[in-house]
Amino acid sequence: MKIMLVDDEVLVLNQIQRMLSGYSGISVVGSFQNAREAIARMPELQPDVIFFDIHLPELSGIDAVELAQEACPGIDIVFVTAYNEYAIQAFELNAVDYLLKPLHQARLDHTIKRLMQRRLHKQEDIWSTAPSRVLCFRSLRFQHSSGSPEIPKWRTTKTQELFAYLLHHRGNIVLKETLLELLWPELDVKQATSQLYTSIYHIRQCLKQMGIDIPIRNLTIQEGYVLDTSCIRIDVDEWENGLRQASGGNLANNHSELLRLLELYEGDYFQEHGYGWAETERERLRKLWYQHSRLLARFYKKAGVLEEAIAMYERIQNADPYNEDDAFALIKLYTATGRRKEAERHYRKLDHLFSNELRIGLTNKLVDWFESIENEIAPDAMRVTKEDIEAETW
CATH class of the missing domain: 1.25.40.10 (Tetratricopeptide repeat domain)
Structure with missing residues (x-):
C-alpha cells in the first residue's frame, strides 16, 4: 500500500513516516508541505492513500480532497489535524479516518487496519465484477465470475493452439508468418494463410458464444495479431502477483x-x-x-x-x-x-x-x-x- 503525506510541519512528516515504517506492506512514496505540489505529483506516484493535514498554506486539506480524487480516482483519504471541529466535514468527504495530533501508535494501528480492510474489499469488488477469467494452469479453460471452469469447444486442436499462443504473447504483436511456420509448416503460404484466417474466425466465434471479452486485433500494416486481455483476468498473472505480495x-x-x-x-x-x-x-x-x-x-x-x-x-x-x-x-x-x-x-x-x-x-x-x-x-x-x-x- 503506497501512502503520500502532506503536512506543513516537517517534524510531523518525519514522525508519521517513522511510525509507518513499522508496518509491513506499506511504503511512503512522497512527503510534501504543500497540497498543490502533492497533487501535481499524484499521477506519477499513484498513491493508494493520502494523509492530509487540514491546515495547509494556500490550499487546505479539506479543499484539496476533490482535486486529489480527480488526480487519483478511488484514493483513500486520512485527515491529520490538531483540531477536532472538522471531523463531521471530513467524514462527509468520505475520509477513511480522522487523526488528532499528537499521533499515538495504537490509534494509527486502528487506521492502518481500516485501510487494509478497505483495500481488501476493493480488490474483492474488482474480482467479483470481472466478467471472466482465463485459466492456464493444467489446461486451458474459461471461468465466469460465479461459475465453474469450462473447457472451450474449439473447432480444431490447431484453433486451440493458435488461441493459446496468442494468449501466451498477450498484448504483443504476433506476426502472421510466425503463426504460419508454427502451426502449418507443411502447407504452402496460400493454404496456410487460409487456415489461419479460418482459425481466427472460429476463435472469435467461440469466444463470443462463451461470453468472453478478449478482442483479437488484426494489424494490417504489421501483418500480425494482438490479443487484448485488458478486460479479463488470467490465473497465472494473478497467482504470480499474489506470490510477490505474500x-x-x-x-x-x-x-x-x-x-x-x-x-x-x-x-x-x-x-x-x-x-x-x-x-x-x-x-x-x-x-x-x-x-x-x-x-x-x-x-x-x-x-x-x-x-x-x-x-x-x-x-x-x-x-x-x-x-x-x-x-x-x-x-x-x-x-x-x-x-x-x-x-x-x-x-x-x-x-x-x-x-x-x-x-x-x-x-x-x-x-x-x-x-x-x-x-x-x-x-x-x-x-x-x-x-x-x-x-x-x-
Missing part, C-alpha cells in the same frame, strides 16, 4: 495467504496440451512454485510448526522426488517428530530411486547422517525391506 512482506503475517496461493497451482502451465513453445514459461512458473514452497517449508520449520513443515516438504518431494536436499530435510523432520519408521521408509525409497533410476549413490552427508541414527529409528521387526520399497511407487 512473500515480500512479513511471512509471519502472510504465511496463510502464501499457502493458499501455492495450493492454487493445480498443474503446470498448459500441462495437458504439451506445447513445446510454452516450455520456458512452464519451467519458470514451476520454479516459482518450488521456490516459494521451500520458503514456506523453511518458515514452518523455523517457527517450530513441524507438522506443517512436513506436509509442505511431502508436497515438494511428490513434485520433485530427485531433490536430495528436500528429502534430507523431510527425513530429519520425520525423525524429530518421532515418525522414525517413515524416516527410514523415505530414506530407503530415495536410495532405491537414485540407485535404480539415476544410477548414482546418495551423498556422503545424507548416508553418514542416516547411518549415525539408523539403530535408533526402528527395531529389527519394524525394518523396511528392499521388497517393501520395490512394491511401492513414489
Whole structure:
C-alpha cells in the first residue's frame, strides 16, 4: 500500500513516516508541505492513500480532497489535524479516518487496519465484477465470475493452439508468418494463410458464444495479431502477483495467504496440451512454485510448526522426488517428530530411486547422517525391506 503525506510541519512528516515504517506492506512514496505540489505529483506516484493535514498554506486539506480524487480516482483519504471541529466535514468527504495530533501508535494501528480492510474489499469488488477469467494452469479453460471452469469447444486442436499462443504473447504483436511456420509448416503460404484466417474466425466465434471479452486485433500494416486481455483476468498473472505480495512482506503475517496461493497451482502451465513453445514459461512458473514452497517449508520449520513443515516438504518431494536436499530435510523432520519408521521408509525409497533410476549413490552427508541414527529409528521387526520399497511407487 503506497501512502503520500502532506503536512506543513516537517517534524510531523518525519514522525508519521517513522511510525509507518513499522508496518509491513506499506511504503511512503512522497512527503510534501504543500497540497498543490502533492497533487501535481499524484499521477506519477499513484498513491493508494493520502494523509492530509487540514491546515495547509494556500490550499487546505479539506479543499484539496476533490482535486486529489480527480488526480487519483478511488484514493483513500486520512485527515491529520490538531483540531477536532472538522471531523463531521471530513467524514462527509468520505475520509477513511480522522487523526488528532499528537499521533499515538495504537490509534494509527486502528487506521492502518481500516485501510487494509478497505483495500481488501476493493480488490474483492474488482474480482467479483470481472466478467471472466482465463485459466492456464493444467489446461486451458474459461471461468465466469460465479461459475465453474469450462473447457472451450474449439473447432480444431490447431484453433486451440493458435488461441493459446496468442494468449501466451498477450498484448504483443504476433506476426502472421510466425503463426504460419508454427502451426502449418507443411502447407504452402496460400493454404496456410487460409487456415489461419479460418482459425481466427472460429476463435472469435467461440469466444463470443462463451461470453468472453478478449478482442483479437488484426494489424494490417504489421501483418500480425494482438490479443487484448485488458478486460479479463488470467490465473497465472494473478497467482504470480499474489506470490510477490505474500512473500515480500512479513511471512509471519502472510504465511496463510502464501499457502493458499501455492495450493492454487493445480498443474503446470498448459500441462495437458504439451506445447513445446510454452516450455520456458512452464519451467519458470514451476520454479516459482518450488521456490516459494521451500520458503514456506523453511518458515514452518523455523517457527517450530513441524507438522506443517512436513506436509509442505511431502508436497515438494511428490513434485520433485530427485531433490536430495528436500528429502534430507523431510527425513530429519520425520525423525524429530518421532515418525522414525517413515524416516527410514523415505530414506530407503530415495536410495532405491537414485540407485535404480539415476544410477548414482546418495551423498556422503545424507548416508553418514542416516547411518549415525539408523539403530535408533526402528527395531529389527519394524525394518523396511528392499521388497517393501520395490512394491511401492513414489
